Amino acid sequence: MDFNRRSLLAAGSAATIAPLSRARAQGQAIRIGVLTDMSGPYRDTTGPGSVVMTQAAGAEMANRGFTVEVLSADHQNRPDVGANLARQWYDQGVDAIVDVPTSSVALAVNQIAREKNKVFLNSGAATSDLTGAQCSPNTVHWTYDTWMLAKGTGGAIVRTGGDSWFFITADYAFGHALERDTATFVRQAGGQVMGQVRYPFPATTDFSSFVVQAQASRAKVLGMANASTDTVNTIKAAREFGLHRSMKLAALLMGVMDIHALGLESAQGLLLTESFYWDLNDRTRALTQRTRAANQNRPPAMVPAGCYGATLHYLKAVADMGAAAAKADGRAAVARMKAMPTDDDAFGPGRIREDGRKIHPVFLFEVKSPAESRAPYDYYKVAATTPAEDAFRPMNEGGCSLVRS
Amino acid sequence: MLEFLETITGVPTPLLFGQLLLGLINGAFYAMLSLGLAVIFGLLNIINFTHGAQFMMGAFVAWMLLAWAGIGYWGALILAPLIVGATGVVIERLMISRLYKLDHLYGLLLTFGIGLMIEGVFRNEFGSSGLPYRIPAELSGAWDLGFMFMPIYRGWVVVFSLVICLATWLVIEKTRLGAYLRAATENAPLVQAFGVNVPRMITLTYGAGVALAALAGVLAAPIYSVNPQMGTNLIIVVFAVVVIGGMGSILGSVITGFGLGVVEGLTKVYWPEASATVIFVIMAIVLLTRPAGLFGRA
Numbered sequence: 001m002d003f004n005r006r007s008l009l010a011a012g013s014a015a016t017i018a019p020l021s022r023a024r025a026q027g028q029a030i031r032i033g034v035l036t037d038m039s040g041p042y043r044d045t046t047g048p049g050s051v052v053m054t055q056a057a058g059a060e061m062a063n064r065g066f067t068v069e070v071l072s073a074d075h076q077n078r079p080d081v082g083a084n085l086a087r088q089w090y091d092q093g094v095d096a097i098v099d100v101p102t103s104s105v106a107l108a109v110n111q112i113a114r115e116k117n118k119v120f121l122n123s124g125a126a127t128s129d130l131t132g133a134q135c136s137p138n139t140v141h142w143t144y145d146t147w148m149l150a151k152g153t154g155g156a157i158v159r160t161g162g163d164s165w166f167f168i169t170a171d172y173a174f175g176h177a178l179e180r181d182t183a184t185f186v187r188q189a190g191g192q193v194m195g196q197v198r199y200p201f202p203a204t205t206d207f208s209s210f211v212v213q214a215q216a217s218r219a220k221v222l223g224m225a226n227a228s229t230d231t232v233n234t235i236k237a238a239r240e241f242g243l244h245r246s247m248k249l250a251a252l253l254m255g256v257m258d259i260h261a262l263g264l265e266s267a268q269g270l271l272l273t274e275s276f277y278w279d280l281n282d283r284t285r286a287l288t289q290r291t292r293a294a295n296q297n298r299p300p301a302m303v304p305a306g307c308y309g310a311t312l313h314y315l316k317a318v319a320d321m322g323a324a325a326a327k328a329d330g331r332a333a334v335a336r337m338k339a340m341p342t343d344d345d346a347f348g349p350g351r352i353r354e355d356g357r358k359i360h361p362v363f364l365f366e367v368k369s370p371a372e373s374r375a376p377y378d379y380y381k382v383a384a385t386t387p388a389e390d391a392f393r394p395m396n397e398g399g400c401s402l403v404r405s
Numbered sequence: 406m407l408e409f410l411e412t413i414t415g416v417p418t419p420l421l422f423g424q425l426l427l428g429l430i431n432g433a434f435y436a437m438l439s440l441g442l443a444v445i446f447g448l449l450n451i452i453n454f455t456h457g458a459q460f461m462m463g464a465f466v467a468w469m470l471l472a473w474a475g476i477g478y479w480g481a482l483i484l485a486p487l488i489v490g491a492t493g494v495v496i497e498r499l500m501i502s503r504l505y506k507l508d509h510l511y512g513l514l515l516t517f518g519i520g521l522m523i524e525g526v527f528r529n530e531f532g533s534s535g536l537p538y539r540i541p542a543e544l545s546g547a548w549d550l551g552f553m554f555m556p557i558y559r560g561w562v563v564v565f566s567l568v569i570c571l572a573t574w575l576v577i578e579k580t581r582l583g584a585y586l587r588a589a590t591e592n593a594p595l596v597q598a599f600g601v602n603v604p605r606m607i608t609l610t611y612g613a614g615v616a617l618a619a620l621a622g623v624l625a626a627p628i629y630s631v632n633p634q635m636g637t638n639l640i641i642v643v644f645a646v647v648v649i650g651g652m653g654s655i656l657g658s659v660i661t662g663f664g665l666g667v668v669e670g671l672t673k674v675y676w677p678e679a680s681a682t683v684i685f686v687i688m689a690i691v692l693l694t695r696p697a698g699l700f701g702r703a
Contacts, residue, residue, distance in 0.1 A: 039525075041634065043533035171678050197673075200681035205629055205638050209427050209673040212553060216420045229535060232630040240540070240556040240628060242547055261630055263537030 028323040029067040032058065032311060033094040035085055035109065036124060037101050038074035041202060041228040044257040046101040046124045049304035052294045054098050057311035066323035068315065075105050077202065083108040090116045095327050096314055099307050103127035103174035113138045118330040121314055123306030126227075126253060127177040128393060131357040135400035137331045140314075140338075142358045143306030144275050146174070147393040149252050150181035152273025155189070156364050156384065157221055162248050163191035166219035168210045168234055170226040171198040178225040178252050194219040204230065207237040215243055227253045232262050239266055255301050259367055259379045267379075268369040275362050275391075276305040276346050277380050287345040299377050305346040310358070313342045350388055355400035362391035419552030424670045430559045432666020433566040434621055438643040439650065439658035440570055441617035444577070447653035448590050448610045451501060452509060454517035456643070457636030458524050459615045462489045463622020464631045465527060468536050478541040478627070485623045486616035493615030497608050520636075527633040535632030562624050569620065570659045577655055586610065590653075642669075645688045651701020661699060 034054050036046045051072045058068035071094065075082035082105035086097055090112065097113065100106040101124025110130060113120035120139040122130060128147040130139060165186050169175040175198065183193050194217040197210045211234065214222050222243060224234050231251050238249055251258075254272045278288040278299035287308070288299045300308070317336040318326040326333040338352045342360075350360040365380035373379060395403045438460060445453045466488050467481035476484065496519060504511045539545075544558045577583040589596045589603050597603045622636075629635055646665055650657030665684050672680040691699060 039528065039533075041533060041632075043528065045534065047533070197677045199673075199677050200679075203638050203641075203681035205635065206427075206431050208430070208559070209424055209670055210677070212423050212427065213420065213674065215554070216417065216423075229533075229630045229632055229634075232535060236628060236630065240547070240558065242554045242556075257532070257534045261535035261537060261632070263539070265539065266537070 027066055028327065029069050030096075030315065030318055030323055030327070031069045031071065031094045032314075033085075033089045033097045034070060034072040034099050034307065035075050035082060035089075035097050035105075036072065036099045037077055038072075040077045041230070042077070042101045042124070044261075045228060045255050045301050046099055046303045049295060049298075049301055050099040050124065050307040052291060053300055053304040053308035054311045056291050056294070057308045057315065060312060061315035061319065064315070064319040066318065075100070075102070077102045077105065079104045079108045081105075083112060086112045087116075090118045095119060095330070095333075096121055096311075098311055099124045099303065101125055101303065103129075103177065104172055106130060107134060107173060110134060110136055110139050113330065116330075119314065119333050121307075121310035123310055124303045126174050128181060128398070129173075129177060131353075131355045132393070132398035132400055135355045135398070135402055137356075137402060138334055139356045140310060140334060140352055140358060141356055142310040143303055144273075144362075145357070145392070146177040146181045148275070148362055148391055149178060149273050150185050151391070152362055152364050152386065153250055153252055153271055154182040154185045154223070156271060157248060157250050158186055158189040158191050162221040162250070163189065164219040165191065165193050165221045165223050165250075166214040166217040166247075167193065167196035167223040167225050168207065168214060169196055169198045170201040170230060172201050174227070175201065175225045179223070182223055182225065182250075182252060201226070201230070205233065207234045208241060210234070211237045211241050211243055214238075215241065215246065219247065221248045221250050223250045223252060225252055228258060229261070232258055235262060235266060235270075255303075256299070256377055256379055257301050260377065264368065264370045264373055264379065267367045270367045271383060272365055272367070273362060274302045274365060275360055276300075276302040277363065277365065278305075279378065279380070280363070280382075281348075283345040283348065300346075309342070309344040309346045312344050313337055313340070313352075316340065353395055355395050355398055355403050357392055357395075357398075359388040359392050361388050362386045420674065423553035424674050425667060426553070426555065427559075428667035428670025429663060430563055430666070431670060432663035433563045434625065434639065434662075435643055435646050435666050436570055436659045436662025437566045437617060437621040437624075438639065439646040439662045440573055440655065441614040441621075442643065442647050443650070443653055443655050443658040444573070444617070445611055445614035446647070447655070448586055449501070449505070449512075449607055450509060451504070451512035451516065451611075452644075453611075453614065454513055454640075455496070455520040455523065456516075456615075456618050457640030458520040459489055459493065459618040459636070460622040460625070460639065461527065461633060461636040462492070462523065463619030464538070464626040464629075464635060465531070465536075465622075465633075466619065467623045467626045468538050468631050471538070472536075478623075481623050481626075482620070486619040489619030489622075490612040490616030494608055494612040497611040501611065502604070502608070524633050524637070531633065533632060533634065535630035535635075538626040538631050540627040558627060562628075565624065566621075569617070573617070574655050574659065642684055645684045649684075649688050649691045649698055651698025654698065654700040657698060657700025 034051045036050050038047050055070050073085050086109045096119035098121045103125045106125030114136040122141045123143045126146045128145040130141045167179045169179045259267045321336050343349045347360040352358045364384040366383045463485050466485040470476040470481045540558045547554050547556045593603050646661050650661035672683040
């Protein structure tokens, strides 16, 4: 985190005076822990941005009979570290854990939240297992998942004739899920998977070897089942080795910050799927404007926007059922969230399904060329919109035990 | 012959040649980085764990030179190592020089800490997702070698780093300066008694080792994402390279660097999941059978 002397002093004095006066005026505190990647490859797409957006949601729900306290910690993308922090937090009275990018960590926290009957609001992790085989009555999966990405980008490319695929896959829960879900779409559309390489995550820097293997497969599409710096490095290698001339590049998970890192020169024309973009409509632009200063003058990325939406809706449910009841029973709080329709500036109106999946419209974006982009982060144009009900995996296909057939 | 190769390896020959070549290219980075480490360890007896951060700084300084001063790749190739090397000199003078009388472990801990701090500062300033840096126009494009597409820039990396490795080896083994360096490694007080300013030589050696890391960073900037953690993954492998080659052995680290690049490249074809582990398996085997490393003197 960014500290300077003044903020430390301010925090110190607030800590000594504030709790007493607030406790008298407002009653109970809802404690929300943002468990995220502060020091690794996902920091820019989650990290401090997620904390800022969670705080923004907390600020909007001030004075509803409870106070909101936001904590944050770095899970270093390691399931053991994440699980320890989650246990500690829940035992110390944290009511809800937010964000948790990196699927392997998220699946661990998912278990712990259920065990301790607390709330887990996931925005950062992608694996669709969170609302499938491993679904939980204590978890809401808000922003996106591997199935939605696979359908969004994979589906669009198969439709335009890209019917043979080769995957470069990060060798852990997320990469496997993304590859599996995309391959399913490819096969359903009559296409075929010509092969895949699974590389060690996060210890891989050079992707040229994998890019050349992809080239030798003679597939039409290179599916990149990875994220962040790895995707950027894969695209750089693909361009260098002339892969983009013979194959279509499908970056299955890519966001505004990654485009910023890659540069429009290399990124232009890429198709990608996201459920939030800051310049989508008046409400998203207003949200961006409100949070810009706290966000180091950058627009929110998709995952932080999801932290905002999920936290806001959770706090609405808390206000509805009363803070004491929400703190006592995480399962009941999540049930209340599912019972109430959602509406926020980032995702518009939507709802949470029985299996914990939040649904909203999903967008296929095409990256602008350098000439089309007028300002920093002005990177996308909308290529297609999938309505909420079609964008996510149908409940009966996920194998979630919460779904009554 | 080619068909025979294909039968025993189970991989089409063109692909195999391509992978060997790619292995050499990665080996070039390993060689340049382990060269700097070996030079520093040879003279200072310091295991420089800041090396990864200094590699990263090289790439970032190249980016800054372009973005803030309009100085392109060729200028950066000269200036970035000088600038980062100078920061190395400051670190050596202010901090590392106080530890020479202590055990290796202290130097390791200090440089590891400095590395983490540098990485943290860059992460705070520039974020984690990285910055774009383009391949210079003169070196963009690719040759069609028949069995694979060879980007000109990657060819340049191999040739350039071979030249640098050879030059460093010549300086240390064949010049008077190199002779002083080697003598000071063996017996510093004696060399000092002959009127050679050993502390200054040590400082400059550290600066030169750091400059080599930064040079590798500039070479890497156009092909990898320029981000604060870019050195972390690489540096662990490079340490294994140095250990396998024999701590402090210049030639050993260069040969092992290229060799292990090739081994890793082949693993990426046959068993990609293990490509991050294979070098450490080799390290374990070498340490068990030849504790001083392949080229080290026990």
